[in-house]
Amino acid sequence: MGGMSSETEYAPSPMSFVADMVEKIEQAGTTTVIDQGKGVVLLTMRGAKTGKVRKVPLMRVEHGGQYAVVASLGGAPKHPVWYYNLKAEPKLQLQDGEVTSDFAARELEGEERELWWARSVEAWPDYADYQTKTDRILPVFLIEPV
Numbered sequence: 302m303g304g305m306s307s308e309t310e311y312a313p314s315p316m317s318f319v320a321d322m323v324e325k326i327e328q329a330g331t332t333t334v335i336d337q338g339k340g341v342v343l344l345t346m347r348g349a350k351t352g353k354v355r356k357v358p359l360m361r362v363e364h365g366g367q368y369a370v371v372a373s374l375g376g377a378p379k380h381p382v383w384y385y386n387l388k389a390e391p392k393l394q395l396q397d398g399e400v401t402s403d404f405a406a407r408e409l410e411g412e413e414r415e416l417w418w419a420r421s422v423e424a425w426p427d428y429a430d431y432q433t434k435t436d437r438i439l440p441v442f443l444i445e446p447v
Contacts, residue, residue, distance in 0.1 A: 312353040323356045331399045332358070338425040342368060343396040344444075348382075349389035357383045360425040361397065362417070368395060368404070368444040369417040371425075376434030384440055395444055406442040414441050 313320040325334050326343050335341045340361040348355045362369040372384040387393065387406045395404045409417055418441055422428045432439050 310353045312348060312351060312355060314355075314357070319358065322358045326358065326396070332361070332396055333398055342370075343401075344370065344383070345394040345396070345401075346383060346386045347390040347392075349386045355383065355386060360421070360428075362421045362424045363397065364417075364420055366446060368397070369409075369421050370406070370442050370444060371418075371421050371428055371431075372440040372442070373428055373431040376431030376439075378435055378437065380437070380440065387442055392447070393444070403447045404444045405447050406444050409441045409443050413443070417441050417443060 313323065322335055322341075323343065326332050326341075332341050332343050335358060338360055341358045342361045342363075344357045344359060346355050346357070347353075359370045362371075372380050374381040388408070391406045393404055393406060394401050418428075418439075421441060428439070
């Protein structure tokens with residue numbers, strides 16, 4: 302077979318707590334091993350700069366089989382790296398519990414964003430605090446099954 306190509310090469314997060322969380326999920330085979338708020342989902346996406354596989358655990362905000370993710374980075378002044386990954390390549394996989402499926406992401410605006418922002422804050426109230434810490438409007442993506 303030879304070496305893995307960058308198409309399939311997984312590059313763990315440089316943030317150790319994120320990498321550790323991903324490892325826990327993969328070893329358990331389910332996202333329910335992380336018990337925070339209403340739980341987490343695991344997004345697998347393509348790195349915009351590297352082309353490598355990136356895995357990001359995010360708070361679980363689900364409604365009617367669709368999900369929202371908030372590019373909060375804890376209220377930091379800049380967007381998280383995965384924001385740019387999804388803008389460059391909106392196709393991704395999302396794991397919820399033991400189930401992994403294909404999804405597509407799109408950034409929300411206006412009323413649609415307001416609706417999913419409210420759902421996001423309900424699932425993880427800290428998002429409201431994060432928004433007060435930064436001048437940027439925290440981006441919200443809708444993650445829809447394909």
